[in-house]
Amino acid sequence: MKKSLLLLSLLLITIVSNAQDFKFGKVSKKELEEKVHPESPEVNAVVLFKKQRTTFPFYQKEGFTQEINVHERIKIYNKEGYDWATKRIKLYNENNSKREKITNLKGYTYTLVNGKIQKFKLDKDKVYDEDTNKYWKRATFTMPSLAEGCIVEFEYTIKSPFLSIDDVVLQYDIPINILEVEIVTPEYFNYNKVVNPRSSFIPNISESKKNRTEEISSRNRGSNSTQNSGSLTGGGTKNTKYINTSKFSFSENIVTILENNVPALLDEPFTGNIDNYRATVAFEYAFYKGPDNNVKDFSTTWDKVTETIYKSDDFGGQLDNKSYFEEDVDALVSNAKSHSEKIQLIFDHVKNKVKWNDYVGFTSENGVKKAYNEGVGNVGDINLMLTAMLRHANINANPVLISTRDNGVPFFPTRSGFNYVICAVEQEGKLMLLDATQQFSKPDVLPITAINWQGRLIREDGSSTWVNLNPNIVSKEIVFANVKLNEDLSAEGKARRVLTNYQAYRYRNSNANKSNDNLVLNLENDNPGLTVSNLEVKNAKLATKPVSQSYDYIFETAAEKIGDNIYISPLIFLGQEENPFTQESRNYPIDFICPISDKHTIVIAIPEGYQVETIPENTALDFNSGSASFSYLIKQTGNNIQLIVNLNINNTIIMPADYQNFKKFYQMMVEKNSEKIVLKKV
Numbered sequence: 061m062k063k064s065l066l067l068l069s070l071l072l073i074t075i076v077s078n079a080q081d082f083k084f085g086k087v088s089k090k091e092l093e094e095k096v097h098p099e100s101p102e103v104n105a106v107v108l109f110k111k112q113r114t115t116f117p118f119y120q121k122e123g124f125t126q127e128i129n130v131h132e133r134i135k136i137y138n139k140e141g142y143d144w145a146t147k148r149i150k151l152y153n154e155n156n157s158k159r160e161k162i163t164n165l166k167g168y169t170y171t172l173v174n175g176k177i178q179k180f181k182l183d184k185d186k187v188y189d190e191d192t193n194k195y196w197k198r199a200t201f202t203m204p205s206l207a208e209g210c211i212v213e214f215e216y217t218i219k220s221p222f223l224s225i226d227d228v229v230l231q232y233d234i235p236i237n238i239l240e241v242e243i244v245t246p247e248y249f250n251y252n253k254v255v256n257p258r259s260s261f262i263p264n265i266s267e268s269k270k271n272r273t274e275e276i277s278s279r280n281r282g283s284n285s286t287q288n289s290g291s292l293t294g295g296g297t298k299n300t301k302y303i304n305t306s307k308f309s310f311s312e313n314i315v316t317i318l319e320n321n322v323p324a325l326l327d328e329p330f331t332g333n334i335d336n337y338r339a340t341v342a343f344e345y346a347f348y349k350g351p352d353n354n355v356k357d358f359s360t361t362w363d364k365v366t367e368t369i370y371k372s373d374d375f376g377g378q379l380d381n382k383s384y385f386e387e388d389v390d391a392l393v394s395n396a397k398s399h400s401e402k403i404q405l406i407f408d409h410v411k412n413k414v415k416w417n418d419y420v421g422f423t424s425e426n427g428v429k430k431a432y433n434e435g436v437g438n439v440g441d442i443n444l445m446l447t448a449m450l451r452h453a454n455i456n457a458n459p460v461l462i463s464t465r466d467n468g469v470p471f472f473p474t475r476s477g478f479n480y481v482i483c484a485v486e487q488e489g490k491l492m493l494l495d496a497t498q499q500f501s502k503p504d505v506l507p508i509t510a511i512n513w514q515g516r517l518i519r520e521d522g523s524s525t526w527v528n529l530n531p532n533i534v535s536k537e538i539v540f541a542n543v544k545l546n547e548d549l550s551a552e553g554k555a556r557r558v559l560t561n562y563q564a565y566r567y568r569n570s571n572a573n574k575s576n577d578n579l580v581l582n583l584e585n586d587n588p589g590l591t592v593s594n595l596e597v598k599n600a601k602l603a604t605k606p607v608s609q610s611y612d613y614i615f616e617t618a619a620e621k622i623g624d625n626i627y628i629s630p631l632i633f634l635g636q637e638e639n640p641f642t643q644e645s646r647n648y649p650i651d652f653i654c655p656i657s658d659k660h661t662i663v664i665a666i667p668e669g670y671q672v673e674t675i676p677e678n679t680a681l682d683f684n685s686g687s688a689s690f691s692y693l694i695k696q697t698g699n700n701i702q703l704i705v706n707l708n709i710n711n712t713i714i715m716p717a718d719y720q721n722f723k724k725f726y727q728m729m730v731e732k733n734s735e736k737i738v739l740k741k742v
Contacts, residue, residue: 082109082133082238085168087179087211092172095209096137099321100235105141107236108211109133114225114243118274124246126220133213136206144234145169145203145212152222153197160220162187162199167214169203180205182214193419193438194426223249224345224476227468228317230263231339236322243315243343246272248351252344252359253315254471259339260647261323266316273309308351317341329640332651333465333512344472362473366461366516366524369475374423378444379459382452384429389449402453403485403503404604407494410446416497422461422481439497440481446496447483451520456486460493460515460527469513480510484517484527491527500568502603504533505561511653530712531654535561536606539634543618543664551618551632556610562654564599564607572600580611587633589617624741625673630662630694630703635733639726646719656709664701666739672696673740679732683725684718687711690729701737 097106111131116124134144151160167182187201203212228241245251255262327334348356370376392409396402414431419438424431428445431437437445443459450457461478463470470477485492485503495506511529518524541555559567571579580592591614599605619628629635641650666672681690687710694703707729714722 082111082131084131084166084213084215087133087170087177087213089172089175089177091135091211092170092177092209094135094137097135097235100324103141103234103324104138105134105136105144105234107132107134107232107234107239109238109240110236111240112228112242113240114228114245116223116244116246116249120276122221124223124249126222126225128218128220128226129215130218131213131215133211135211136209138208141234142206145206147201147214149199149216149218150192151197151199151218152195152220153191154195158221160218160222163217163219165201165214165216167201167203167212169205170211170213171205171207172209193421194423195421224474225251225343227343228341229338230317230319230341231259231261231322231325233325233327235324237320239317239319239322241315241317241341245313245315247311247313248348249345250313250347250349252346252472254342254344256338256340256342256471258337258648260337261325261339263317263319263322263339263341265341266318268314268316269311270314271309272312273307275305275307278304278306310351315341326647328643328646328648328650330650330652331648332653333468334648335466335468337648342471344474360473362516362526363524365473365475365477366518367522369422369461369478370518370522372423374440375444375459378424378428378440379448379451381428382448384432385445385449386452389452393453399455399487403450403455403492403494406449406453406455407446407496407503410442410449410496411499411501414442414445414496416442420464420480422459422478442496443481443483443494446494450483450485458484458486458517458519460484460517462510462515462529463512464509465512466509467512478516482506482510482515493527493529500565500572500601500603502565504531505565505603506531508653531562533561534655534657535559535563537563537656537658539658539660541632541634541660541662543630543632543662545619545626545628545665545667549617549619549621549626551615551628552613554610554612555634556608559607559609563656565603567607568600568603571597583611587615590615590633626667626670626739626741627736628664628739629734629736630664630676630701631660631705631733632662634660634662635705636730637734639723639730641719641723641726646716649716650714650719650722652709652712652714655712656707658705658707660703660705662703662705664703664737666696666699666701669742670739671742672701673738675701675737676732676735681725681728683722684711687714687718688722688725690725690732692732705733 091108097103109132113129115127117127118124136142136144149162151162153159165184165187168179170177170179182201182203187199189197189199191197203214225243228243230239230241325334325338344359346359348358389406392405393402396405414435414437417436417438419425421438421440423440424444425438425441428441428448431441432445447457447459460482462480462482463478464480467479483494485494492503493506494503495501495510498507501507506529511531513529514526515529516524517527536559538558539555542553543551544553545551576595579597580595583592584590593612595611598608600607615633618632619626675694675696676692678694679692683689689708691706694701
């Protein structure tokens with residue numbers, strides 16, 4: 061045991077001594093001369109040193125306030141690493157009393173020129189503020205004079221009036237050589253802390269205490285003959301001003317994280333939101349314990365959080381505001397024959413009437429009435445308005461609070477855990493989810509960013525419950541193609557593709573506003589040797605209908621001839637040729653977001669003068685008792701060969717423990733799709 065403690069002490073001493081070499085401005089030639097990272101030569105940049113220290117200084121007028129001091133030194137190896145020279149800082153910005161600000165910002169870019177270190181100072185006038193919504197802004201700066209091999213270094217302090225501590229990020233998308241984190245809190249403020257359990261990197265956390273003394277001053281008037289303590293000013297006559305000072309002592313709780321070689325958070329195919337797996341430490345302000353030992357509990361429940369939100373004027377108050385739309389909605393639904401028709405009419409009306417201003421937030425920004433009249437609003441304006449209109453039409457509609465994918469999954473019940481709101485309709489025991497901010501959304505097809513585990517539904521009676529946000533409707537891709545093989549071994553024919561639900565939603569977001577010429581160009585660029593003509597797309601902007609795409613094609617490299625035999629892949633250019641799951645192991649779940657059904661039907665005309673020598677065998681594959689399935693059915697019918705290929709992804713989450721088996725399943729599917737028909741000359 062003593063030996064283990066000694067080794068740990070030596071390790072901590074080594075980390076601290078290394079960190080002491082990183083005094084601001086003390087960049088070495090050795091650091092600048094480094095061409096690649098010694099442990100991860102493939103990275104474009106590395107954080108040489110990061111230090112973050114959170115403290116609570118005491119000011120006589122304000123009391124305890126929070127300060128977060130950040131110091132980072134980053135080595136940029138090549139141009140692909142230049143993005144790491146830009147820093148974006150999120151700041152709360154509601155009003156003067158509830159506003160965070162940056163102070164003491166300084167930064168330099170260091171380069172090596174003819175063996176000498178040159179440095180370029182960050183111009184503070186090049187720090188730009190951008191409002192992201194009513195409550196938040198983002199401060200952004202980019203370091204100057206970037207060059208391959210340079211080092212950027214910056215330091216700043218965030219001053220905050222709040223006692224709540226933001227999640228501390230411990231892991232970047234590039235390695236961190238040395239990491240120092242220290243959170244120092246007065247004994248009065250007590251926090252629960254949780255390390256992200258989804259992260260594969262778990263930091264070592266140590267805790268300690270130290271004593272601290274603060275001084276309070278007060279000014280009094282009185283006689284020096286009766287003044288027993290404090291400092292005397294003003295000459296010592298009667299009615300002069302005295303400054304009384306008193307001291308109070310308390311202990312501080314210190315959370316320390318010291319780490320070497322923090323690994324980069326590497327994205328993996330079909331991960332969903334990689335940030336959900338980033339190493340972070342969350343702090344929940346649990347309770348206040350005063351000098352008199354009285355305790356005030358600040359930990360809360362989700363019911364309390366949602367109740368507080370619902371009672372606010374910017375949320376529940378907006379749901380009660382109906383006068384501005386009543387006549388319009390009454391006229392809109394006057395001839396509707398069903399609840400479903402009413403829902404669709406009101407949903408389309410909101411989408412067409414009010415455009416999203418790109419601001420997220422679960423509260424109304426400037427009031428739903430103003431958003432309706434001006435035709436623009438944030439997420440809260442639009443979806444609270446939608447909920448209120450549906451309720452007016454006697455539809456059981458309620459708001460659902462969400463944390464978007466880029467906002468992560470909150471560990472504690474907290475108002476800031478939510479940053480988005482949608483609408484839910486409950487009817488006949490089923491739940492329909494609606495988001496009117498997106499042009500191409502439809503009932504139960506939400507923006508991808510809003511599909512993040514679960515949301516909190518709040519009913520009119522004040523009760524609330526969790527609801528699953530993961531889609532359960534199947535999104536289909538249905539492809540049909542006929543194939544005629546020419547003498548020059550090219551293939552020609554007609555292809556038709558139909559997309560539903562999320563497959564259609566993705567297509568519309570990427571292609572709805574593109575010209576036919578651009579769509580043809582995309583198809584041809586994705587499939588070398590393909591020439592497309594007579595492209596026709598239906599319902600590209602009509603979200604309630606499937607997208608339909610058809611075109612004529614010539615595919616130059618469809619077949620090859622060896623001797624008297626012709627070899628052709630029956631899926632021609634329509635099959636998946638590569639397996640995206642090539643990693644030896646997997647750290648994070650595979651997330652397909654929604655159930656998927658892909659069906660390809662191909663009919664190939666056997667060329668005159670040839671007969672079938674061999675065709676692939678029929679195959680059926682199953683993964684994890686129906687979590688996914690694949691079937692390959694091929695047969696000759698007269699002078700045609702018909703192939704039907706089906707892929708179904710029923711379980712949208714594949715856990716890392718099942719990765720190897722799923723990788724084999726997917727690889728077998730890809731290999732099967734690449735098998736060839738052999739035609740023999742008669």
